[in-house]
Amino acid sequence: MRIIFAGTPEVSVPTLRALVTAGHDVCAVLTRPDAPLGRKRILTPSPVATAALELGIPLVRAARVDAAISAELALFTADLGVVVAYGGLLPQSALNATDHGWINLHFSDLPKWRGAAPVQWSIISGDQEIGTTVFSLVSELDAGDIFSTSRSPIGPDETAGELLARLSISGAAQVCDVVESLSLGTAHAVPQSGHVTLARKMSLDDAHVLCEAPADVVYAQMRGVTPEPGAFVELAGERLKIHRAALSSEAPTLTPGHIEFQAKRVWLGTQTQSLELLQVQPAGKSRMTATDWFRGLHTQESVVIS
Known part of the structure; x- marks a missing residue:
């Protein structure tokens, strides 16, 4: 099929590459504009833009898809549009720009976790299983008919970044299967059914660790x-980012919010057992092991977060 692909982050890239490998004519790629990254705020192409340039596919960069962008997309006379985490809504004018509309890969078992951060909220909520859904894009948020759903367990220690990376690979194959069935005329979509839950965009407040909760809730x-927005606690008015922690059967019982160094390990107290801190990043410094960070405090006492 002749396809317009829309996506921006790294998790979108496997599907783009899989469509090209499968022999489809990806005639254009829609992605977000270059963004300033790093301490020097250097304008950097999105991962999808980088892949498209490597593959020799024309790029359309847009932060917002308006009538002009929709008209530009229509000039490619594509059969189908495919979306994976573009990062913006497509208006009806854009949905009409291809002969057979658009399909979307969403990282949840729709209608559960419609919205911007389904994997993040699925983990935070303690879900044991997650789905990936390929559905028909409509103007209402993540509400179109479903072509394909696949489910897999969530690993007990998987982070949102690790889970997204894994699902982006399996989801790419799922998208290709749906595109193939559409090209053969054998595709069948069914309306969504069940309770709708929303996965709003993450904020920095969501990353502020609440140690008064039980250990499993804090760990989730x-x-x-x-990795984004990145778990953190506040210590002496500064942010201490937590890159890696762990549940342990050897955990001591500490007062919630207290951090102690015991048996050459660093522990953070919660409402129940404490969590072991493995890798942290103090404000203005590089990430380091939690033990190196605590030794650098030059204190034998526990420290208390705010």
Whole structure:
């Protein structure tokens, strides 16, 4: 099929490459504009833009798809549009720009976790299983008919970043299967059914670790916001980012919010057992092991977060 692909982050790239490998004519790629990254704020192409340039596919960069962008997309006379995490809504004018509309790969078992951050909220909420859904894009948020759903367990220690990376690979194959069935005329979509839940965009407040909760809840929160926006606690008015932690059967019982160094390991107290801190990043410094960070405090006492 002749396809317009829309996507921006790294998790979109496997599907783009899989469509090209499968022999489809990806005639254009819609992605977000270059963004300033790093301390020097250097304008950097999105991962999808980088892949498209490598593959020799024409790029359309847009932060917002308006009538002009929709008209530009229509000039490609594509059969189908495919979306994976573009990062913006497509208006009806854009949906009409291809002969057979658009399909979308969403990282949840729709209608559960419609919205911007389904994997993050699934982990935070303690879900044991997650789905990937390929559905027909409509103007209402993530509400179109479903062509394909696949489910897999969530690993007990998987972070949102790790889970997204895994699902992006399996989801790419799922998209290709749906595109193939559409090209053969054998595709069948069914309306969504069940309870709708929303996965709103993550904020920095969602990453502020709440140690008054039980350990499993705190650990789920940490995993769900890793790597973005990144779990953190506040210590002496500064942010201490937590890159990696762990549940342990050897955990001592500490007062919630207290961090202690015991048996050469660093522990963070919660409402129940404490969590072991493995890798942290103090404000203005590089990430380091939690033990190196605590030794650098030059204190034998526990420290208390705010």
